[in-house]
Amino acid sequence: MDDLTELLKGVLEGAVMQILRHRSTYGYEIVRALNGAGFASVSEGTVYPILLRLEKKGCVEVMQQRSEVGPPRKVYTLNTAGEAALEGFWQRWEFISTRLQDIKENGND
Amino acid sequence: MDDLTELLKGVLEGAVMQILRHRSTYGYEIVRALNGAGFASVSEGTVYPILLRLEKKGCVEVMQQRSEVGPPRKVYTLNTAGEAALEGFWQRWEFISTRLQDIKENGND
DNA sequence: GCAGTTACCTCGTAACGCTTGGTACCAGTA
DNA sequence: TACTGGTACCAAGCGTTACGAGGTAACTGC
Numbered sequence: 001m002d003d004l005t006e007l008l009k010g011v012l013e014g015a016v017m018q019i020l021r022h023r024s025t026y027g028y029e030i031v032r033a034l035n036g037a038g039f040a041s042v043s044e045g046t047v048y049p050i051l052l053r054l055e056k057k058g059c060v061e062v063m064q065q066r067s068e069v070g071p072p073r074k075v076y077t078l079n080t081a082g083e084a085a086l087e088g089f090w091q092r093w094e095f096i097s098t099r100l101q102d103i104k105e106n107g108n109d
Numbered sequence: 110m111d112d113l114t115e116l117l118k119g120v121l122e123g124a125v126m127q128i129l130r131h132r133s134t135y136g137y138e139i140v141r142a143l144n145g146a147g148f149a150s151v152s153e154g155t156v157y158p159i160l161l162r163l164e165k166k167g168c169v170e171v172m173q174q175r176s177e178v179g180p181p182r183k184v185y186t187l188n189t190a191g192e193a194a195l196e197g198f199w200q201r202w203e204f205i206s207t208r209l210q211d212i213k214e215n216g217n218d
Numbered sequence: 219g220c221a222g223t224t225a226c227c228t229c230g231t232a233a234c235g236c237t238t239g240g241t242a243c244c245a246g247t248a
Numbered sequence: 249t250a251c252t253g254g255t256a257c258c259a260a261g262c263g264t265t266a267c268g269a270g271g272t273a274a275c276t277g278c
Binding site for chain 3: 115
């Protein structure tokens with residue numbers, strides 16, 4: 001798959017929130033989860049800013065946790081505000097999806 | 110619907126191409142088509158740059174056409190390269206859609 | 219003439235993904 | 249001890265995009 005960059009704008013934040021909703025976890029793990037999900041080219045330089053943004057927006061709780069195999073991890077948990085934001089994300093996604101489908105089907109007149 | 114800006118990145122170019130595939134038309138009309146399709150907040154300042162981009166990329170042919178109700182129109186037609194680009198867009202969209210659905214369903218482990 | 223509509227374009231801003239680079243902790247090995 | 253590689257985090261800067269604000273120009277009807 002060629003360059004997804006532009007289409008990924010906004011999407012990754014939703015994806016990260018969804019992953020966090022499923023289970024609390026940390027940045028490095030999220031990168032691997034996204035890679036495993038098919039977003040092969042998503043790297044740390046992309047995910048960490050997203051996590052910082054989510055933290056700044058108050059969508060997540062952060063907990064420092066010691067690791068056995070490396071430096072301490074920052075474990076993120078989606079809170080109530082985060083769940084609301086995620087809900088909003090899915091609504092927007094749904095909205096765009098259906099409009100786009102409409103346009104695809106009848107070119108829109 | 111609140112702010113779609115970020116999620117629209119890349120999407121609008123595809124939407125414009127799809128509209129052009131359905132019928133050759135001009136900028137002002139495309140704005141109205143998008144508005145009619147539900148993308149209410151999309152304005153000229155968004156669409157004209159997209160058309161210039163498509164032209165620069167060689168995805169469209171342009172024809173000046175006199176109007177009965179105002180200044181001359183620049184009528185855009187999707188060419189072969191444009192159709193290929195549109196095809197690529199739909200593939201990328203499909204790709205992201207399914208991956209996102211996966212993540213939504215099983216949080217991705 | 220003048221206003222209103224149609225139609226085009228440009229500029230500046232903000233957001234986001236991504237690359238690059240850097241820091242630091244830990245385990246294993248030579 | 250020194251080196252290597254994996255884990256884990258963060259910051260700075262670039263390019264692309266959507267979008268609001270503003271400007272220009274053609275045509276119609278009053």
